[in-house]
Amino acid sequence: MRDKLYIDGQWRAPAAGGTVEVINPSTEEVIHSIAAAGAEDVDAAVKAARRAFDDGSWSKLTGAERAKYLCAIAAGIRERQAEIARLEVIDNGKPFPEADWDVGDAAGCFDFYAGLAEELDAHPEEAIALPDARFTSKAVKEPIGVAGAIIPWNYPLLMAAWKVAPALAAGCTVVLKPAEVTSLTALELAHIADKAGLPAGVLNVLTGSGSVAGQAIIDHTDVDKLAFTGSTAVGSKIMATAARDIKRVSLELGGKSPFVVFEDADIGEAVEWIMFGIFWNQGQVCSATSRVLVQEGIYDRLLERRVAETRKIRIGDGLAEGTLLGPLVSKKQYDGVQAAVEKARTEGAKVLTGGGRAPGFNKGYYFEPTVIVDAPLDGETWNEEIFGPVVCVRPFSTEEEAVRLANDSRFGLAAAVMSKDDARAERVAAAFRAGIVWINCSQPTFTEAPWGGYKQSGIGRELGRWGLENYLETKQITRFASDNPWGWYIKD
Numbered sequence: 001m002r003d004k005l006y007i008d009g010q011w012r013a014p015a016a017g018g019t020v021e022v023i024n025p026s027t028e029e030v031i032h033s034i035a036a037a038g039a040e041d042v043d044a045a046v047k048a049a050r051r052a053f054d055d056g057s058w059s060k061l062t063g064a065e066r067a068k069y070l071c072a073i074a075a076g077i078r079e080r081q082a083e084i085a086r087l088e089v090i091d092n093g094k095p096f097p098e099a100d101w102d103v104g105d106a107a108g109c110f111d112f113y114a115g116l117a118e119e120l121d122a123h124p125e126e127a128i129a130l131p132d133a134r135f136t137s138k139a140v141k142e143p144i145g146v147a148g149a150i151i152p153w154n155y156p157l158l159m160a161a162w163k164v165a166p167a168l169a170a171g172c173t174v175v176l177k178p179a180e181v182t183s184l185t186a187l188e189l190a191h192i193a194d195k196a197g198l199p200a201g202v203l204n205v206l207t208g209s210g211s212v213a214g215q216a217i218i219d220h221t222d223v224d225k226l227a228f229t230g231s232t233a234v235g236s237k238i239m240a241t242a243a244r245d246i247k248r249v250s251l252e253l254g255g256k257s258p259f260v261v262f263e264d265a266d267i268g269e270a271v272e273w274i275m276f277g278i279f280w281n282q283g284q285v286c287s288a289t290s291r292v293l294v295q296e297g298i299y300d301r302l303l304e305r306r307v308a309e310t311r312k313i314r315i316g317d318g319l320a321e322g323t324l325l326g327p328l329v330s331k332k333q334y335d336g337v338q339a340a341v342e343k344a345r346t347e348g349a350k351v352l353t354g355g356g357r358a359p360g361f362n363k364g365y366y367f368e369p370t371v372i373v374d375a376p377l378d379g380e381t382w383n384e385e386i387f388g389p390v391v392c393v394r395p396f397s398t399e400e401e402a403v404r405l406a407n408d409s410r411f412g413l414a415a416a417v418m419s420k421d422d423a424r425a426e427r428v429a430a431a432f433r434a435g436i437v438w439i440n441c442s443q444p445t446f447t448e449a450p451w452g453g454y455k456q457s458g459i460g461r462e463l464g465r466w467g468l469e470n471y472l473e474t475k476q477i478t479r480f481a482s483d484n485p486w487g488w489y490i491k492d
């Protein structure tokens with residue numbers, strides 16, 4: 001069924017035909033062919049989602065009833081965890097243990113939002129105190145309606161879960177479009193939801209390109225809410241398009257996140273977290289801490305250790321035992337990362353290690369883990385997202401200078417600080433202009449905690465109870481009850 005679209009509870013061929021080739025980034029071989037949805041297919045999916053929302057068969061269920069489906073989806077993912085993780089590896093390139101972690105996290109996300117769906121029943125309304133005894137008022141939460149979810153390729157199933165789970169928990173219906181280069185596990189999610197008995201039209205999964213299928217979703221007047229993760233350029237376009245119909249939007253975009261390491265930090269621990277902050281998932285992480293600021297006293301020693309450890313990273317096929325760094329997701333991404341490193345060289349930066357195709361790999365989009373120093377503060381290398389295993393390191397002297405350099409960015413997704421001085425770490429954490437701050441680590445992410453960016457890194461928050469709010473409207477219901485008439489126009 002990988003060449004079909006999941007619309008209204010059925011697997012359908014795209015109305016106008018058309019396919020997209022799926023390439024294993026490790027071998028560059030075509031491994032599948034998926035359907036390319038067109039505007040007609042998107043319209044059918046949105047109509048199905050609209051009907052499923054408007055007839056109340058999903059939106060009017062109790063939270064506990066919806067939770068049962070979410071738990072069944074979580075169980076369905078877990079039942080096939082290893083198989084789905086392997087699919088993620090051949091589609092995306094990431095090492096198997098990371099894929100396995102992601103798939104487990106995706107299941108956990110459905111379980112978590114099942115819990116929040118049940119909580120909606122426990123708190124159906126909030127009484128509002130008013131200054132006029134003739135009125136009583138309450139606030140209730142209701143699902144927004146049809147949600148269009150457009151997701152990237154770096155965490156294919158997990159990004160789907162981050163959007164589909166809270167949307168379904170809230171009572172919304174969904175049209176999901178995965179990234180064209182990594183759609184396989186989103187199709188498996190549709191199978192699992194179908195098997196879980198999710199009513200027809202509640203979840204629709206359409207594969208296809210951003211410019212056709214994605215564009216048709218954002219343009220559709222019957223979509224009430226757009227939830228997007230991806231590049232800032234497309235996010236900006238989505239927000240502009242959404243403005244036309246005042247669609248609700250949540251955007252999770254790019255970053256160039258800083259990691260400030262003070263000289264009281266343990267060098268081994270710092271190097272470990274700096275590496276985790278940029279090499280995990282081949283650096284294709286929106287929150288990757290790609291700008292590392294190291295205090296002068298340990299700068300040289302830390303860099304030396306950093307380069308030595310980086311050279312030891314085992315690069316290989318994601319399914320091979322012991323692989324810690326797989327290929328980049330696509331040729332486009334590989335070429336983009338290579339171009340960014342060339343740009344760094346022309347800007348006068350120095351590549352300490354890495355900088356090109358991983359030695360020994362003639363095939364596959366394998367890029368060496370790369371450490372860059374001396375990138376000019378006003379250049380592209382220091383300021384623009386590279387989205388690959390490429391880190392820029394520079395020294396600083398004072399806390400004030402570190403905070404200023406860290407915050408000097410149009411992005412504000414994440415930031416990290418490492419210091420044995422807790423008061424200083426808290427002070428710096430408070431000073432960061434970013435939506436996600438890590439102290440003494442970088443990247444660990446929990447479904448329970450809010451996720452999203454300041455500045456051009458996005459708008460709104462996913463995960464936790466904030467993620468549920470993304471898919472809810474707030475309605476006030478105010479009642480007039482008095483023995484005396486209102487008496488504005490009619491006095492007697």
Ligand code: NAD
Nearest residue numbers: 151152178179209210214215230231234252253254286387
């Ligand atoms: P992208 O923003 O182009 O694609 C993300 C999703 O949006 C995909 O599903 C794509 O099909 C869809 N899309 C593209 N154009 C669209 C349009 N006009 N209307 C509706 N949907 C559209 O990202 P990309 O090209 O896959 O990656 C480019 C850059 O995006 C990366 O280098 C990185 O900087 C950034 N990125 C960020 C994240 C993140 O998690 N924040 C994830 C992946 C990529």
